[in-house]
Amino acid sequence: MKKLLSKFAMIGLAATMLTACGSQEAAPEQGAAAGDSGGDGAKTYAMVFKNTGNPYGEKMMEGFEEAIKEAGGEVILRAPDQPTAEGQIQIVEQLITQKVDSILITGNDIDALQPVLKKAMDAGIKVLSADAAVNPQSRLVHVNQADPELIGRTQIQAVSEMINGEGQIAVLSATSQASNQNLWIEWMKKELEKPEYEKVELVKVAYGDDLRDKSTSETEALLLQYPDLKAIVSPTTVGIAAAGKVLTDKGLEGKIVLTGLGLPSEMATYIENGVSPAMFLWNPIDVGYGAGMTAVALVEGEITGKLGEKFEAGRLGEKEIVEDGEGTQVMLGEPFRFDKENIAEWKEVY
Amino acid sequence: MAESVIDNSTELPVEKKASKLAAISKFRELGLLAFIILLCIVVQTKNASFLTIGNLTDMITNTAILSILALGMMLVLITRGIDLSIGSTLALSGMIVAQTVSIYSGLNPVLAILMGTAIGIVCGIVIGFLVAKIGILPIIATLAMMNIFRGLNYTVSDGQWISSYQMPASFVSIATSKILGINTLVFIAIVIYIIAFYFINHTRTGRQIYAVGSNPESAKVSGINQTKILLIVYSIMGGLSGLSGVLWVSKFASAQGDTASGYELTVIAACILGGVSIAGGSGKISGVILGAFLLGILNNGLPLMNVSPFWQMAIQGSIILIAVIINALVKRGVDRNNLLRRKI
Numbered sequence: 001m002k003k004l005l006s007k008f009a010m011i012g013l014a015a016t017m018l019t020a021c022g023s024q025e026a027a028p029e030q031g032a033a034a035g036d037s038g039g040d041g042a043k044t045y046a047m048v049f050k051n052t053g054n055p056y057g058e059k060m061m062e063g064f065e066e067a068i069k070e071a072g073g074e075v076i077l078r079a080p081d082q083p084t085a086e087g088q089i090q091i092v093e094q095l096i097t098q099k100v101d102s103i104l105i106t107g108n109d110i111d112a113l114q115p116v117l118k119k120a121m122d123a124g125i126k127v128l129s130a131d132a133a134v135n136p137q138s139r140l141v142h143v144n145q146a147d148p149e150l151i152g153r154t155q156i157q158a159v160s161e162m163i164n165g166e167g168q169i170a171v172l173s174a175t176s177q178a179s180n181q182n183l184w185i186e187w188m189k190k191e192l193e194k195p196e197y198e199k200v201e202l203v204k205v206a207y208g209d210d211l212r213d214k215s216t217s218e219t220e221a222l223l224l225q226y227p228d229l230k231a232i233v234s235p236t237t238v239g240i241a242a243a244g245k246v247l248t249d250k251g252l253e254g255k256i257v258l259t260g261l262g263l264p265s266e267m268a269t270y271i272e273n274g275v276s277p278a279m280f281l282w283n284p285i286d287v288g289y290g291a292g293m294t295a296v297a298l299v300e301g302e303i304t305g306k307l308g309e310k311f312e313a314g315r316l317g318e319k320e321i322v323e324d325g326e327g328t329q330v331m332l333g334e335p336f337r338f339d340k341e342n343i344a345e346w347k348e349v350y
Numbered sequence: 351m352a353e354s355v356i357d358n359s360t361e362l363p364v365e366k367k368a369s370k371l372a373a374i375s376k377f378r379e380l381g382l383l384a385f386i387i388l389l390c391i392v393v394q395t396k397n398a399s400f401l402t403i404g405n406l407t408d409m410i411t412n413t414a415i416l417s418i419l420a421l422g423m424m425l426v427l428i429t430r431g432i433d434l435s436i437g438s439t440l441a442l443s444g445m446i447v448a449q450t451v452s453i454y455s456g457l458n459p460v461l462a463i464l465m466g467t468a469i470g471i472v473c474g475i476v477i478g479f480l481v482a483k484i485g486i487l488p489i490i491a492t493l494a495m496m497n498i499f500r501g502l503n504y505t506v507s508d509g510q511w512i513s514s515y516q517m518p519a520s521f522v523s524i525a526t527s528k529i530l531g532i533n534t535l536v537f538i539a540i541v542i543y544i545i546a547f548y549f550i551n552h553t554r555t556g557r558q559i560y561a562v563g564s565n566p567e568s569a570k571v572s573g574i575n576q577t578k579i580l581l582i583v584y585s586i587m588g589g590l591s592g593l594s595g596v597l598w599v600s601k602f603a604s605a606q607g608d609t610a611s612g613y614e615l616t617v618i619a620a621c622i623l624g625g626v627s628i629a630g631g632s633g634k635i636s637g638v639i640l641g642a643f644l645l646g647i648l649n650n651g652l653p654l655m656n657v658s659p660f661w662q663m664a665i666q667g668s669i670i671l672i673a674v675i676i677n678a679l680v681k682r683g684v685d686r687n688n689l690l691r692r693k694i
Contacts, residue, residue: 051608052504052509052607052608053503053504053507053509053606053607053608054509054607054608055509055510055511058509058510081500081611082608082611082612176659176660204656206653206659207659212598212602212604212609213412213602213649214649216412216602217412217649217650217653218653220405220408220412220650221650221653221654222653224397224399224400224402224404224405224654225397225399225653225654225656241513241514241603241604242602245514245602245603245604249526263511263513265511265513265515265516266511266513266514266604268513268514268515269513269514269515269603270514272515347513347515
């Protein structure tokens with residue numbers, strides 16, 4: 001307990017030092033626009049990712065930093081060691097004490113972060129989520145990497161084309177609680193209701209928990225359980241790579257196709273050897289950049305997160321805030337298709 | 351003369367029979383074995399493809415790394431210690447070796463394995479030094495080193511993953527190739543188990559490990575160098591983790607910062623299931639093998655049984671609990687029998 005207290009004291013100290021530095025640099029030109037929040041210097045924008053050591057997250061942070069630098073703000077990048085909501089709650093608590101101007105979060109849990117994010121908003125901090133959403137009550141706006149509807153539908157269209165519109169397919173997801181994966185899978189199911197897919201049968205949704213060993217066991221179980229399986233759709237980076245490895249080791253290229261959402265570097269081998277004819281992902285740098293620009297617009301007061309508001313998102317052009325269930329969101333674009341043609345240039349990127 | 355011959359011939363078979371029964375009843379892990387057989391029957395009735403050669407091969411291959419780590423953990427637990435850092439050691443060794451082979455693609459796979467083992471041994475020696483020489487409690491020393499090694503791993507990798515296209519085919523094939531018709535991972539595990547069996551049961555150092563764990567004071571009095579034993583035990587654990595790191599990265603053809611994070615608890619669970627005492631002093635190789643296999647069967651069998659993912663973890667936990675309880679009850683019975691026989 002003592003340790004924890006001294007930790008918070010340290011952070012508090014660091015925060016006051018930071019704001020002090022800031023006010024020295026930029027106090028004259030920018031007044032206290034946000035008023036109740038933060039110091040009166042350059043604005044601080046914090047980003048809290050799911051966990052450390054995730055290359056996807058690194059790229060997203062890179063884009064976020066780029067956007068904030070363009071707007072002349074200070075950047076704080078944080079992430080817990082493990083992808084847990086508990087870890088993120090601690091970090092957000094620290095950021096509230098630090099009096100940042102904006103927090104961008106990629107939620108590890110859709111609901112669990114609500115109390116702490118509400119507390120942040122009550123303290124005048126502009127809270128938004130990107131990539132993995134938190135519930136509408138705990139954010140002003142969500143920045144969606146790509147339309148969940150498009151992601152779900154695109155994957156079904158692709159897999160149906162690969163198996164010539166006939167056969168059993170299975171989904172290998174992350175955890176059963178992952179909010180974005182669950183939403184995509186719902187849209188996949190909606191797309192499957194169309195008459196042209198009546199011969200495509202979704203037999204199972206398996207969960208590999210984004211762990212290599214578990215995803216491997218789950219893939220092997222799918223192959224055993226459904227001997228007539230034609231395709232695996234895995235909308236998660238660890239899952240699709242683990243499935244690619246299993247299919248490669250068992251020499252099933254051409255017999256069972258693999259598609260979904262994956263990292264080009266992880267999937268290069270399996271796209272080149274034919275196990276996966278194509279897979280999808282958006283550009284994480286753009287996601288971070290778009291989220292950064294949205295955060296800037298929120299802090300500068302250009303938008304408040306209400307439906308129909310528009311703002312200029314730097315190099316991504318003008319974006320409009322649209323409906324997302326009970327809340328609102330900014331949508332960035334369609335997922336990008338990776339196949340044999342372009343994988344060689346993308347595998348070096350991320 | 352004739353009488354005695356007859357006497358002998360009638361007595362002999364009875365004695366033999368009794369000793370056989372005694373041998374079975376002395377087998378403390380009987381409860382666990384019975385439970386595993388029962389579990390296999392249940393899974394098999396739910397899904398007939400469980401007991402096929404293909405699936406069993408997959409299962410054994412998937413369990414090989416766990417069983418190697420469980421062996422090292424058993425030695426640590428016997429000395430009344432614990433090692434929480436093995437997941438991080440594994441990841442660190444795997445990452446460094448993966449980076450090396452991604453640069454020097456011509457590196458011999460055997461050298462890669464030796465290199466990973468060496469990295470692990472270095473990590474193990476550091477922990478052994480902290481525990482044996484400085485006298486820090488093992489749980490604290492290894493908890494600290496767990497975070498240090500994990501952090502080091504992120505630093506070394508710079509947050510980047512090493513993906514399969516960066517690894518040479520010879521390295522990835524460590525996990526897929528076969529030696530004498532057996533998958534290399536399984537072959538390595540078998541070799542390690544044979545060496546360990548000899549080391550633990552037939553060498554002086556091996557027996558001293560048990561002595562240190564069951565009664566440190568008398569071990570000291572009888573002239574056993576405790577520092578040396580602890581240093582050896584943690585180095586072995588480190589070496590096995592380093593080796594497992596290479597095997598892990600080769601098997602999944604990917605090295606990432608959070609490789610095997612939390613895996614130490616699975617390994618400890620395998621040991622406890624196998625009847626290794628957390629309080630130190632007791633633990634058998636046969637038990638650890640069974641413990642690792644029970645976890646392997648659960649990982650393989652639960653998805654096959656079409657259990658809802660929401661229930662899977664709870665069921666896994668309950669099965670582990672039931673297995674430990676059954677094993678404890680049977681063990682108690684066996685021990686009581688042994689005591690009874692001693693009285694007669």
